[in-house]
Amino acid sequence: MRNSLRFKVALFFSVLTIALLLAQALGVRALAEAQEERLIAALIRDDMTNVLKGYQANPALLPPFDVRMNGYVSGADRESVALPATVRNLPFGTHEIIIDEREIHVAIAPMGTAGTARLYRVYDFNIYEKHFKEVINALMGGTGIFALLTIWLSFGLSGLLVRQVAGLARQVKTLRLGESAPIQPGKYDETELAGLVEAFNDYHQRMAGMIAREKAFTGNVSHELRTPLTTIKTSCELLEQDAAIRGKSRARLQQIERAADNMRELANALLMLAREDSACEVEPVAMAKMIETALTPFADRLAQKGLQTTIDIDGDLHVMANRPALAIVLSNLVDNAVRHTDRGGLHFRYAEGWLSIEDTGPGIPAHAIPHVFDRFYQAGSPDASPAGVGIGLSIVRKLCERYGWPIEIGSEPGQGTRVSLRLPAASRT
CATH class of the missing domain: 3.30.565.10 (Histidine kinase-like ATPase, C-terminal domain)
Incomplete structure (x- = not known):
């Protein structure tokens, strides 16, 4: 099956535009996620700096010491989070852990002059990340809507682009040799189509001339060949009535008559093949x-x-x-x-x-x-x-x-x- 030019143009523009939209959406998503991580890291870093300075300036502000964690557990939010015991084995720095199917950030820093104690600072950014994911999902959904809109617009614009090609195809279909004037190139705006029309008109004229010569030739053949064959056939029929012609002469006369019949049938066959509408x-x-x-x-x-x-x-x-x-x-x-x-x-x-x-x-x-x-x-x-x-x-x-x-x-x-x-x-x- 062959696809129309309009379909191919629309498909090309649709695929290209959708690919660009997806690339843009994925790029924005990746950039936003990277920026989110940088923002969270900066917030945790600034908060830890302030918290450590506050605890060093006023040790009374320290939370109760947790023997299980061998350190102080402080929450950045009002809601307290119970850390698993495995966290005490983590090195100093910021870590992401999953507690109750929530992503929790834990910042670990040394406390005290000897650094034997540890400070665990717990951050819960789930609400922020939830809003962030909603924004990302809205972005991807908007990309899908734009993709559908792109398909619709591509088919509309492709129809405008190929309308003159379709018009030329309709004119060529209705064009019959000798029955209508050549196609006027001035009806087409595109330079390429105007050149195509001129080339087709030239081809059309040459074909019309060739067919005219072929019709004249077949007409001449039909007359100039059938006339002597009819004469030969008639002469053979008259000679067959002559009783003086016998033996080999009569056999050869019959051969001439059969050859004339074969020539007439051959001429009829060739002329029929030359007729387009037969x-x-x-x-x-x-x-x-x-x-x-x-x-x-x-x-x-x-x-x-x-x-x-x-x-x-x-x-x-x-x-x-x-x-x-x-x-x-x-x-x-x-x-x-x-x-x-x-x-x-x-x-x-x-x-x-x-x-x-x-x-x-x-x-x-x-x-x-x-x-x-x-x-x-x-x-x-x-x-x-x-x-x-x-x-x-x-x-x-x-x-x-x-x-x-x-x-x-x-x-x-x-x-x-x-x-x-x-x-x-x-x-x-």
Whole structure:
């Protein structure tokens, strides 16, 4: 799946902005926490200095001596905190301990002239830290809200940024060769889009000229090629009525007539492939009748080889197809089967949406099956004279691709070949 340009622009701006917001929020949080620790350390340091000076100036202010702690325990707050016995083993300085799931700061300093006693000063900053955490949480919550707002704004701004690209895409979709004027670059503000419009207009003009030349060429080919072929066909039909032409001369006359028919079918196929709108021309086609019509030009060759044809298809079956294209495909497939089959016959059947054409020929080697649809490829023996130019199956594949007809070939040497063509059946009313 492809994402739109607007989505990509919005996603880029959203991710970039959210990343910057998160980095800023985390940086502010880390800085605030570091400043908090420095502030607490400064408060404790100043308070301890004042307390020690006060106790030294007036020892009567000292709290009662705690034998368990081997020192004096003083609280900076009115609420007294019972220190665990393990605190007496801590060195002098400020420490953080957890008491009743609260973070307590304890400052330890020597007392007395000999320094044998210790002073424990207890500080409880839980209320302050609680307010601090609330501020931090509010900051992170605000960052989340700004992130959502950023996503909304990114999609809005991206729509403004790509609106002209979307407009150009709509104009290109509706633009048909020869049916509308070129796109005006003056409608676009961005320099890059104006350059793109000019490049597209140039490409559009060159394509229009090429298609015009191609139409003229195909029209000339259609007239200049069909006219002599019709003349050859008519002359052959007149000469066949001459009883004086016998033997090899009549056989060669029939060869000329078949070659003219093949040339006419080839010209029709190439002209159909050159038509852009032919893929839309589909109609219900009687499958059995189409096969009978495709077999008619090969009646003499089938009789000469003694080949039997079996059409195992319901006469009421209709498929949705382009009639001329299907006729060309069937003609080429039948011609290929008749050419390579010397005994047995051809079997046509339709089942589960697939038309199968089976012959009893020598089959196709496994290494040649992937290449049978290649242009000018012939799978016959190199010593044998080629019966065609090797573009029949190539045209078949191109027509099948044009009309969406999957085609498959299955073959084994000595057991014949089966060509399967998927044709959707027409719904019955």
